[in-house]
Amino acid sequence: MRLTRMVEEKLGILSTQGKVIGSLYRSMGQEGTAVGSAFALEPEMGDVAAPILRDLGAVLTMGGTPTEVFQQYMAKNGPTRGRELNIHFGAPERNFIGPVSMLGEMIPLMCGIALGFKMRKQPGVALCYIGDGGSSTGPTHEGLNLAAVLDLPFILIIENNGYAYSTPTERQSRLTRFSDRALAYGIPGVTVDGNDVVAVWEATREAADRARRGEGPTLIESVTFRMKGHAQHDNQAYVPIEDIEEWGAKDPIVRHERLLLETGMASLGDIDAMVSDIHAALDVAVAEAEATPMPEGSTALLDVFENSVAERKPWLAPIS
Amino acid sequence: MRLTRMVEEKLGILSTQGKVIGSLYRSMGQEGTAVGSAFALEPEMGDVAAPILRDLGAVLTMGGTPTEVFQQYMAKNGPTRGRELNIHFGAPERNFIGPVSMLGEMIPLMCGIALGFKMRKQPGVALCYIGDGGSSTGPTHEGLNLAAVLDLPFILIIENNGYAYSTPTERQSRLTRFSDRALAYGIPGVTVDGNDVVAVWEATREAADRARRGEGPTLIESVTFRMKGHAQHDNQAYVPIEDIEEWGAKDPIVRHERLLLETGMASLGDIDAMVSDIHAALDVAVAEAEATPMPEGSTALLDVFENSVAERKPWLAPIS
């Protein structure tokens, strides 16, 4: 979570410096969801996660590197060769795949991943994320229902962070608990405190175990709060200040580090050391990303199909 | 219900005679749902229904005529001028509109009708139907959720007739009660015996009252059974014979007529008279439909847009 927060803060600085091309999406205050859930996966068993816009934490947990993230945001010749932006990248060999923007569409796709595990009789689980807002889309319904009917090893986490862009949750749905959506599919649904990384981890772990036992999908609602605007340009004037304050007090990082200190699992010194290690690592990562060249324009022609090269300037082709 | 059954039986004969062009869809055994629910509407208040493939009963209840139905099935110059088939026709002035084939898409559209009532501050209610199968589609979810969030005067009836084409309900959904879908939208959901026309009428009436009181949408599951195959070519070999027998014994028409007789609301003579009246009326309707000409081929050019005429044979246009 620290790493996630600090990567995003670094991106904030890079953005102020004009080095980020396009919008910056923050997951501040909700890192517990992405990190806790991704930690619950077992890459050795093949588990695959599909993080979306607020899930940088899952990307980093699965093994995406800060360098890659910086390369992406700086439009460098990084993991997607400059073709995609921000955390729209994946690495199947590291068990995570990148999203599309169209909210909900990754859900049927992750059903297909889950179906693959089932057909191969492998123990893997497919974990997909969606926002409170994104859960209103058609493919969310089609996908969840398919996962239920086919008994797929599939987990959907609805990150209920109070808003979808400017739209508060009560104008997205009449529900107070999104885990009630599970009732529409005859699958288990749980609501978990998304700012409690351990609780998220536990809920995901249970869901994964259930899936591995062949008992099908689980819907997890993770209740959290979007502490920043939708993207950097959004000052979220529409969010009541008290809510921000209230949720600020529930910061998942502070909370978890307090737990570590209280239980003696870490000392203040450990945490300080971790933070400064991260600082150092991120400086290296930024340097790496900055040193990465932009992609060559002409590489835009490549690989729509396997080994394909798109036609360029057909008007220059000889007419004969 | 009698009328509906007899219209379909007549269509069966016409089909055997080769006069029906295309498939014939039967609602035999489930007439109670379409008829009971449509009867609960108040056309004077503006209520609009959107019947789909098993809802001939609703079409006829709202004022669609057997002649129109025969014209449609015979591809005559009837209500859709031959452009559409079977019960794909509507009459806004008679408070029903025709469906599209793509299952689920009428649901958002009927939300718009409901929204219209709300914006006009009129008491009308929009009633939409969907099958157990069709309820798996994305627009079903998007529409129901929108209706719930906007508190629309909207009723969705899920006709759970055990099958979607060859697919039994348990491979369509993990649910045993489709009214549980309501829980996903924070709206009331009821399950009703679809072969009890009065029960369907009551449930719909209650839902309509609720909608008129401004309390938003209701989901009604009507449990019934598809006694015939998906369409005429389908001998439904996949349906256990016992189920057909079991449900045959619950025939909504027999059941309702028994009720009428028992309560003295009708005598056997009344029923016989009704049946022979219908017979006579249908003979007239068939004759009318047979006498209706086929549409003129060139009318295919008209009215894609208001008063438009599509271009025909552009290759004959002078090249100059």
Add this chain to the structure above:
Amino acid sequence: MTAEVHEQARQVTFLEAIREALREEMTRDEKVFLIGEDIGSYGGAFKVTEGLHAEFGADRVIDTPISEAAIIGAAAGAAMMGFKPVAEMQFIDFISCAFDQLTNVVSKWRYRMGFGVPMVVRGPCGGGVRGGPFHSGNPEAFFANSAGLKIVEPSTAYDAKGLLKAAIRDPDPVLFFEHKYLYRLPRLRETLPDEDYIVPIGKASVRREGSDVTIITFGAMVYRALDAADKLAEAGISAEVIDLRTIVPFDVETVLASVKKTNRAIVLHEASRTGGFGGEISATITEKAFEWLEAPIIRVASLDTPVPYSPPLEDFYMPQVDDIVEAATRLSAY
């Protein structure tokens, strides 16, 4: 305030012209309402509807869940109830999520059922803003083969306002694409008439007259074409630039008149070349003005790839001024 500053103040951007059209139509006709995601008090992702929620209330500027199919379906239903819905897609790319509703319900409705579904679906299209594969789309060709939809894409503030008004008053469904690159482009600021006006759907505009080659285009590419025409003029080639404004149905007459004059045509658009609407235009010209053609018709368009994000890639992907100059030069030498 000096006169100059005042004049400056009355000038509007492309985006403001769109907002003015919405406001004026909502004022004129209480049946007009807006529906979409975050368009209410937030004013929309690009702030096109800013202020309208405050002015007209939540009943006329309706925020919805994230449900493009439901937005368009609900708009269609409301249209059947006599309303004039204007649905916003937050980015036009998301119109793909409502493809079935648009092509099977909305476009076919009048033909099947005998009464129309007057509604507008509008939203920001186009690239050049580093939006990546899902926020840069130009979907006109997706819808061009489904009879029953009109497709409009303005390139000036005046046209944006007048065409949007015409679209709202149209008896049939209109897709209205707003190139986001133009929203606040200073070059497009202009003073609009005080009085009500419309720009008719189906009429192109000759943005620049010329005699050697016709460039047929629309949207943001109009400016690439005009810039290319400047360059070509320096080289002694006189290019005529036609801004279609309406893509479906496009103004065949204006196009043919120009081609019959210049005898050479370039079709320019920002969507990918293969399967793009340029094919339709080129084929129509060949069909109807073959005798006048002295050279092949060249389509200048984006690569047959998704829209890549990184600047060097996106620049390579999209038609540049020099590409147009090159194509026109080649044509003129033909």
Add this chain to the structure above:
Amino acid sequence: MTAEVHEQARQVTFLEAIREALREEMTRDEKVFLIGEDIGSYGGAFKVTEGLHAEFGADRVIDTPISEAAIIGAAAGAAMMGFKPVAEMQFIDFISCAFDQLTNVVSKWRYRMGFGVPMVVRGPCGGGVRGGPFHSGNPEAFFANSAGLKIVEPSTAYDAKGLLKAAIRDPDPVLFFEHKYLYRLPRLRETLPDEDYIVPIGKASVRREGSDVTIITFGAMVYRALDAADKLAEAGISAEVIDLRTIVPFDVETVLASVKKTNRAIVLHEASRTGGFGGEISATITEKAFEWLEAPIIRVASLDTPVPYSPPLEDFYMPQVDDIVEAATRLSAY
């Protein structure tokens, strides 16, 4: 059994050829599986998959809920897991419900993410069977502007089998349209080779050689074109008929070679004319063979309307043999 009867028995219909391709590919490669609505023990609405459920089991022939987007999404995910999914749309018209999944997820995936999504989406397309506006569609143009999808439409049993096999073995997503009018057409029965073969994607076939005019088409229209060619021959006009077989990417070389020979071209398809794929073909010919054209390219296609149901309307809507004869006669006289 006489030899003749035996020969007869070994002949397969277009539909059976498709089934054979599925069966053989499923036998050859255990990663191939089928997914769709009612395709299991029921065998599909048109019985294309009949028997395969019994032969390969429910794990390889997967029945789904009515959820086209989920079917295609799940197929894509399974493809990423190394499977070769063949998804059936009960009627190809319902592919519209999965438009976003196909154009935004599937088509763009390799370009964005660097690895492919090899999968096939197949289903019955086309009219002439009184199916009405929602069961008669030809959606190739909907997808032609989204780079990353191959589109195939065979017209013979041999090609159907060979192309479907090629599609299943292709490393990229392929849309495979089967004209339902051809499924059981006696004229199409033929004896197929016993040995495994593929027909390569991207290669057209010259179905009839001719010297006066080239008719470029695909799918069921191939037969209209051939019948027209017969009639034209009687009138002394020699028509060459090209069956594209693959629509995207189409075989430019074969088309150009023919047009350079005949100097006249008709593009024929069953989808509506405006915005149809014919524009792409026509524009390409103009671009690349302008010098050889002695007459305009004519597009013969369906009306710019939905597909109407009633026989006189549908017949009027669709290109008829006489339309083609008329167009070719006109061209030849040009």
